[in-house]
Amino acid sequence: MKSEWLQLDGLSADLADLYRDLHQHPELSLQEVRSARLLAEALDSAGFEVTEQVGGTGVVGVLRNGDGPVVMLRADFDALPVEEKTGLPYASTTRATDAEGHDVPVMHACGHDMHAVCLVGAATLLARTSDTWSGTLLVVLQPAEELARGARDMVEDGLFERFPRPGIVLGQHVAPLPAGFIGHASGPVMAAADSAAVVLHGRGGHGSRPEATVDPVLMAAHVVTRLQGIVAREVPPAEAAVVTVGRLQAGTKDNIIPNTAELGINVRSYSPEVRALVKAAIERIIHAESAAGPAPQPPDIVWTHSAPLLVSDPEATAATVAAFTDHFGPQRLLPMPLVAASEDVGVFGEAADVPTVFWFWGGLDTETALAALSSGNIDSLPSNHSPHFAPVIEPTLTTGVQALIIAARTWLA
Template identity: 55%
Template sequence: MSPHENVPVDPQLAELYKDLHRHPELGFAEHRTAGIVAERLRAAGFDVTTGVGRTGVVGVLRNDEGPTALLRADMDALPVEEDTGLDYASTATATDDSGTTVPVDHACGHDMHTTCLLGAADVLARDQASWAGTLLVVFQPAEELGEGAQAMVDDGLYDRFPVPDVVLGQHVAPLPAGKIAGHAGASYAGSDSLRVRLVGRGAHGSMPQASIDPIVMAAGTVLRLQTVISREIPSTATAVLTVGAVHAGDAANVIPGEAELRLNIRSYDEAVRRRILESVDRIVRGEAATAGAPDEPTITEIERFPVVVNDQAALARTLDTFAAWLGPENVLDPGAGAGSEDVGILATAAGAPLSYWLLGGTDPALFTTGDMNDPALLTVPSNHSPHYAPVLDPTLANGVTALVAATRTWLPAA
């Protein structure tokens, strides 16, 4: 393959993508997807193991002496109702952990990740003269829960399979199709999601003197939390604290007995993260004490993602390959992103460098400059939106080619 050409892609790959898109599955429930992945990998000649980290799939292909490269794709979807109007849009539903029926959609693009990696695995299996070493393909569950990568590591990923010399992966993004972007160093934020339970004393709405109002307590807590970033974190640090949900009461004339807040913290530095968490704890407990709450509030972790750190040399090596293929004007630096990912766990656990990039997946006609300053980036549907769906052409071919090109860079033929 010339560095300036896409690899030949199986024309049936688009139909596979549409099938996966129609049948999304939530984290740790990716049974159908995992079955398709395993079947295709076996047909391509990989040694395949299923059920790694509950629903993960690992394929190994050894091809002469050489290093080991891990290529990762996540498989899970989101509890989002799709509103794209596509003829292959998802109408699937599932039952969540609370027993509620929810719509399910691949609104983050993991179906594209899975399809691209299956396509790349097939290309590399058929053209083993172009690379040498060991190819480890990891199809990970439950990225949206922040648990899938750790589950696979805890299930003996690197005891049962080769330890990689590099971890490679990509995430489809609302950039113009035909562009690839990567940032060295801290690339994606660490994320902490918390549930705060505030306990008051309920009463009739006409008798507030008999209550300890948890809604007022929650309101004070929310307002005070908004000062953490603006007044307690250095102005040179980057961090976000969002209160995304407030739940209390069911009637206009009843003061409830408790309230619940859900908040999310994004940060790039561990010291800053600890300071924010300490401040949250102090404020929550302080507001409860000020209100005279009869019980201590509780703060429970919902999920946590560590900061994703791209190895500078490893990312440069990969992006240089992409620049030779796409042209340097089509390889961008997006800066550090506020989104979160758990792919870094796979690299950290292996002691291997991470090279992780963004794959443009939006119709280029919607953009003007096509770079990171393009105003369209603020208006085109983004990941997790019910309107988000990447365009198949050329996203699918580019995603396959990127994985193949990166693999050949890190596993060069003898």
Template identity: 50%
Template sequence: MSIDAVKAPFASAPLPGPTDALLAELEEIYKDLHANPELSMQEERTAGIAAAWLTRQGFEVTEKIGGTGVVGLLRNGDGPTVMLRADMDALPIQESTGLSYASRARGTDRFDQPTAIAHSCGHDMHVAWLMGATRILAENRNAWGGTVMAVFQPGEETAQGARAMIADGMVKRFPKPDVTLGQHVMPLSAGEIGWRTGTMLSAGDSWEVTLFGRGAHGSMPQKSIDPVVMAASAVMRLQTVVSREVAMTDSAVVTVGTLRAGMNENVIPDHALLRLNVRTFKDQVRARVLAAIKRILEAEAEASGAPKPPSFSVLSEYPVTRNDEAATHRVVSALAAHFGTERVHEVQPATASEDFGLFGAAWDVPAVFWVVGGIDPARFAAAEKAGKVDELPANHAPDFAPVIHPTLRTGVEAMLAAAGAWLVAKAPRS
């Protein structure tokens, strides 16, 4: 679908872009956040920075929603309520960007394991974007009417944060928005924006599975039921789920990201642990893939003579991110009007996952989620020409970090343009 097909005569609230002074301030904030990342549901420092910023802009601020979540309300007369969301958490990754402001932080992850921490998904940029947008909205109240709800969300990387905020009464404690808006930095050319209606991002399911065996001395394998062999066989068989149980017209991803068993080379352990991740776009494909995984793991255990079936626990569940068609048309029209059609492109669904859609579902209101490029344009163009775009650093890679300019300005302006498509445009004073 072309941008021309989604254009509609919506009157956008006229909001200025960030000044050079504001961009310089946001750049310093971004570098500080990047150098001081915090893991999911541990974002105390980041949340404090966001809350203090909103308070200075005149927002009504509520902290510690669902743990470390922050909500700011800026009421500005009659008009729609627009929710703008940024996620705050970082990843248990050792950064390798070589940047002067690279993270050296360490902490303890959700499995109580020591780990390095890095903003390898770009959530620090998301926080800076929303901070910039809220400053401009606050300083230009004469240009728009309505209510802006700024949401700084914890725990996106573990799919805990949105659910925790909703469980903490978010839907009842704050005004019902007319639309929920979110954006994410991605490995596209910086300054470019990607959008689509309908399915934008895949569902994501993560499981932890324990396979049980019987331990023994490494020299006496006949006395054991070896969970290492059991796990290895299971991992290889799981590779056939997508290739042999999913139709070529559908798609899915099954990844075993963790396989742990034993502590010593001459000891056969009594259990093995797998952590795996599944991405799907259709509910029926999701159900089929998850059922196949469970069947294969249970069958491998039985074939090995395991003393008991595997145990399964859910680590995270992300819904499919679906963009409301009419609301997306409205947002894309505003983005194209602001940036020009050459910078706003329809994209294919991505196999990344998000919990952003839970907010719109909880309120039963439209949601729109789009992506903003973060790769240096010259570098991206060179990679594209050489057919090596897939070799560029992407989210969750240790060497991923968006180029600050023009990514910072683009994200702030995109958020403002999208919000302006919903807020009431006020006539300028004479």
């Protein structure tokens, strides 16, 4: 591969400045107005046809460069309600109002700012070297990944009707791996995710007279305990799943039995069969415990957020990883286990009915991360969603830009 395709000379400083800007001014999912404007301006300056407000705050750039395949490069750019504790000079002090009206701190704790800047960098360099390839680049900057809805919002807003339909979807995620390294897997890569909001109904009253009430808190406690038996006793041992009750809220005072109890449930799974089994078991248990309550009315169960199983197409992944190996060398490639976290990038490939290739790349200080990996002390490293997680700018930025360019060049003519 010709080295000029991958040279960031003269671009690195601008990309680093854009990264620090986005990191210092994060925006929650569905609120990414400023970030979208900056990213759209960067793509416009690189020569792309730019469309904003696709599926909300999404940005799409198209670069038509003669006959050839349509290759889609995707990155997300929303942030999280996390208070940053990195101590960086460009750390976020931003606060915002979330969807429930709460004032919350905001931080790019998952590296989406790095994702977006690397995509801008790759798009810029591919545009500058357009005399060396042909085809069409479809650059998609997606909002609201943390809600597992941004990809579907863009598809439902006509992404593949309004813009060229791709032959392949390429994406990456910065991870708690050594900076400069690429993590790869084939087939299932990240879990399917489903979230449910549950309301259990009781009959409130004085805590001193429980016999005159129906206690939804007791119902909720039984539900939480019983749900833990699904994976242990209903999912086959050769399969994997996670059931988490991350939210349980009820009551206002210790001597008042409330009318309702609310639960927030999250599920991770790796096959359609297990996904259906677990969701059905959750509903069965909630209804059964409610009936045992005995609740005065059936529970409310609403499945709110959903992301499909992320599958990195084996054949397309093999070709892409071979190109990575050729450039980075085998010593900088790390095979990855199944990841229980989820990503909605799979919605794009699923909707377009084309292969998706997805990989990880490292963002932590290389020496520190390698030492932790070699000693088996991985838990000492800050992970995505941690208030201490912020990728080192280099070599994370250069590696992320180069990986996207190499992957795109693998599929362009």
